[in-house]
Amino acid sequence: MGCISSKNVSCLTDQGDSPLPEPGLLSTSQQHRVLIDHSLEASHNSKRSRKSRRLGGSDLRIGVSLGSSHRNIEAEQAAAGWPAWLCSAAAEAVHGWVPLKAEAFQKLEKIGQGTYSSVFRAREVETGKMVALKKVKFDNLQPESIRFMAREILILRKLNHPNIMKLEGIVTSRASSSIYLVFEYMEHDLAGLSSNPDIRFTEPQIKCYMKQLLWGLEHCHMRGVIHRDIKASNILVNNKGVLKLGDFGLANVVTPSNKNQLTSRVVTLWYRAPELLMGSTSYGVSVDLWSVGCVFAEILMGKPILKGRTEIEQLHKIYKLCGSPQDSFWKRTKLPHATSFKPQHTYEATLRERCKDLSATGVYLLETLLSMEPDKRGTASSALNSEYFLTRPYACDPSSLPKYPPNKEMDAKYRDDMRRKRANLKLRDSGVGRKHKRPHRAEYDPKNYAKLPIRKDTLEVKNIPNEASRATTTTHGNYYKVSDLPMTTGPASGFAWAVKRRKDPDNISTLTYYQPSSKSQLSGTSVAFAKNTFGLNLKPDNDSVWEVQGNNYDDVIEEVPSHESKLSRIGERHGSLDGSGLDFSQREEDSPKKTLEHLQFGKQSISGPLIFKSGKIDEILQRNESNIRQAVRKSHLQREQDDR
C-alpha cells in the first residue's frame, strides 16, 4: 500500500506514460525511493524555499517550491486526484504521490483522539492489512492549517527508520475537506501500557523500549529533526514489540547554520524541558532528551513523574525532583523568564530516592537525561552507549515482549474516567473536577470560538492555525475546574514573584485582566505572572483565540512571541507553587462558547484590568462552572457527531 509516485508509476505498474496512475502497492524500498526522489530535493533547490529559510528559520519549509511550472504541477496534482485546496496550499507535501481512495479502506473503530485529529483503525480491503487512519479535518480549509499539516507530512517523508512511524499514504477525495494519513496500525502506546496496573515491565523490557525510542530519536536528530512533542502517548508499540515514535505535528528541522529563533511553546507540559518553561527560543535537540527522561521515569514508575498543572508548578516539580539550579546558573542565564522562576530557596534533588529500585547505571542515565542544563543531557547516541544498556540485564528482544490486549492512552483514559466516575460521583456534583488529566498538546475547539460575540474594540487576535497557535496551546494539558481554585497565594510558595504578589494586597484574591492596548495597566506583579494570569485576545469571527506574531505562514512557522502576544493566552498561567495561587484557567476543550461568554461576565466585556473581590469571585466561578460543564457536554456531543 502507499501513495505512489506519479513519476515512477509508469514503470512500476507498466502503464506506459499514463498520466493518471491508480494508487497501488509499493514495496518499502520503492516507497522509500519515491520519498527521496521527490519533494524535498525540489524544495531545497527552489527560490521560494531559500526565501522561507531566510524568513523563518528552518531548512524544511512548507511552501510551493516546485520550480517554475507551479501551475503545471498543480494541474498535474489535481489530475492525479488531489483536491485543489491541498495542491494550492501544500503542493510540496504531496508532490510525487497520488492519493489513495477511501473505498480502499474499511473504517473500523476509533482508536485515538488527538487535538487536531481522530484516529481510526481500518482494514485495507485488498490485503486485509490493518492500518491506522488519522483524520485531519480543516475548518474552512484555512491555508495555514493545511500547510501546518503539510509540514508534518514532509517531515514524515524525510524520515525512514524502523522506530519511526511510517506514513504509508494519504487518502483524500476532491470533494472532501479532510484527509486521512495512513499509518501502520500499532496496538499500543506507552501511556496506555505503562499506566495499566496489570502490566509491570521488567528491566530488560524497559531497556528494550528505551533503546528503540533512542534509536528512533537518534535518526531524527541526525537529520536535524527535533520532535518537540515526545510523550508516552506519542510512542506507539505493536504486538511484535516494535516501538515507533509518532506524531510529528510539532516537529521542526534545525541545522547548525540555522540561528533563527524557535518557539518555546512546544512539548506537552509534563514532558517540557526547563529551558522551554523559562522561555528559551534557541534550544536544540536536547529538549527531546529531557522528554525521553520523563518517559523513561514514567515507564519505570508506571505513571508520569512530573505532573504539573501550570508552568510554574511544572518547574517547581522539576526543582523538587532534580534539584534547583546552582547560583552560577542564575547568574549566567539569559533565559527570558528565568528570574520569574528563581526559587527563594534551593531544592535538593530527590530523584535517587524516588528511583530506589533502579540500578545505579539506570539512575545515572535518568539523571543525565533530566539535567537542568541542556548540554549536560548528552545525545541520543551517547544515551545508547551508556552503561545502562551495556550492563546486565541486557535489553530483551522486541519479539520476546509479551502480547498485551490493545492498550492506548485512550483506553487508559477510559479506565481512569470509569474509576473517577465511580469514586467521585459526589465530588463531581459539588463541582470538584479533574486535576491531573494527562495533558494534550492542545485542548481547544476552534469551532466553538468562532461564533463568539466578542467586541472587536476590546479584544483582538491575529491569524491563527499555525505552529505557534498549536504549540501555544500545548500548555493546556493543565487545567482546573474553576470552582476548585484556591484564591489566595499560600505561604509555602518559594518564588520571588509569588512573594511579591502577596505583598500587594490588591493581588490577593483578585483577578487581573490584561488589556492588549494598555501595557501600563498590568497589575503590580511581574509580567511573567500577569501574562499567564488572564491574557485574552479574541477576534469575533476567527477560528481561534491565540495570538501569534505574523500572519504569513513562513513568518510564523516559528513564533517568537512578543511581550504582548505572550500576554494573550487564555487558560495558561503561572499558578502558585503549592497549588494555592490564583488560577482562572480552564481546559480549552472545556471552554467553548458559553465559557467565553462568561469570561466576559455576562454582558460586561473585558476592557481593562478588572479587579474582583474574592467573595464575588466564588459566586461567579460557581456560575461559570456549571455553564462550562454544560458547554463541555455539548461540545463532546458535537465532536462525536462530527467524527461519525
Ligand SMILES: Nc1ncnc2c1ncn2[C@@H]1O[C@H](COP(=O)(O)OP(=O)(O)OP(=O)(O)O)[C@@H](O)[C@H]1O
Ligand atoms: N499508527 C497508529 N496506530 C494506532 N494508534 C495510533 C496510531 N497513531 C496514533 N494513534 C493513536 O491516536 C492518538 C492520537 O494520535 P496523534 O498523537 O498522532 O494525534 P494528535 O492530534 O497529534 O494528538 P496530540 O494532540 O495528543 O498530540 C495516539 O495517542 C494513539 O493512541
